[in-house]
Amino acid sequence: MNIFDTFLNGKVFIETLPLLLSGLSITLQLGVVSIIGGLFFGLFAALIHIYGMTPFRIMMKAYIDIFRSIPLLVLLIIVYYALPFVGISLSPFAAAATALILVAAAYTAEIFRAGIEAIPKGQFEASEALGLSYRHMMVDVILPQATKIVIPPLTNNCINVMKDTALASVVAMPDLLKQATQAQALSANPTPLISAAVIYIIMLWPMVQMVSRLERKFKVEDR
């Protein structure tokens, strides 16, 4: 057997592709749900962390620090294998989404905090002096400017969440990686694993490129 038959076996590739694509569909679903959930809760956490009443701020700070410290795999296993002992049984998808959102939100919150705090104080003062409500100040003045600052790091974070979805295969979720390992076992050939790796790269490479482009673009505009 030569290296092509082993790692890049066309017949095995074609046979296992449907399985891989079904896995890809699950991976995409999990990724999108986790990214959106992470953005939403992350923004919420950031606003409370910066502007909330003191006890809530302390709680949010604790949340952000804890979930940035805990390894995602550990959290995922706790959510899936430990929570049933207190009566919370989640499906593999729900467990994976929960763990990913909790961690993504913590990182997202830090990104948003840095973005909002980078807005000069004068922007807040001008908004206040015009009589804008807190909500209008944030929605019309602060967040649009902060968004520009946070888009590159947020996109990076999305890439990380997409990659981390592969960890869900350890809780028996039929995602791309899990399906690839199944297919490898069935066909007794590692081609599906290589295929899965290539699919991950094809999916994420454009996002990686986009981050670089955005970073360059915003740098030019700032001049």
Added chain:
Amino acid sequence: MGVLIKLEGVCKSFGDFQALKGIDLEVTEGEVVCVIGPSGSGKSTLIRCINLLEQYDVPGQITVDGIPVQKGKNLSAVRAEVGMVFQNFNLFPHLTILKNIMLAPMRVRGTSDKDAAQRARELLQRVGIAEQADKYPTQLSGGQQQRVAIARALAMEPKVLLFDEPTSALDPEMVGEVLDVMKKLAHSGVTMIVVTHEMGFARQVADRVIFMDEGQVVEQGTPGNIFDTPTEARTQNFLRAVLDH
């Protein structure tokens, strides 16, 4: 003409430093008041208390048109009546000039898009930069930006305009164009409180000049009183320092 702004015993401390030491002041409708004094004398802090960008200490009291200036649901209403022009313009960089001016009337007063745009164009005409409406703030010179900031404040049709050293961040050749706009406003009857180092402007335009030092009003009167016959030694020293060079 009634009293529009009233300050009673207003104090402000930053930690151990007392920036304002009991200010009593009344400004009537249509009056143009210039506040002068050395750096750190509390001039900016004073006007920043009037729209509560700085929270003054208890038990001082500030009212604008009879409404107490304090945290709570009246604050936005008070701020809508008090326009402010900052040293560093503080225009919104992500919005066009026109949108900068339209934002507050639409959000705070509920003005329609069309009316706000029309009003914004009128105001830009008034400050002499109608042709810049669709540009972004960074594309304008400092003097033009400050004129936009004045138009933005005027768009709320405030009862009083506060100016916090409006020409201090400008290149010298742009000071004149901003002062000209302010002079026109003053002559059109807008109530103004102007913190400034422009003694020529204060002498020409002010109805009343207030000299502050170390957090207190040292002396106040007509420009003639203050500039030609100051009675306090501190006022005399300050004016000698800024005028004799």
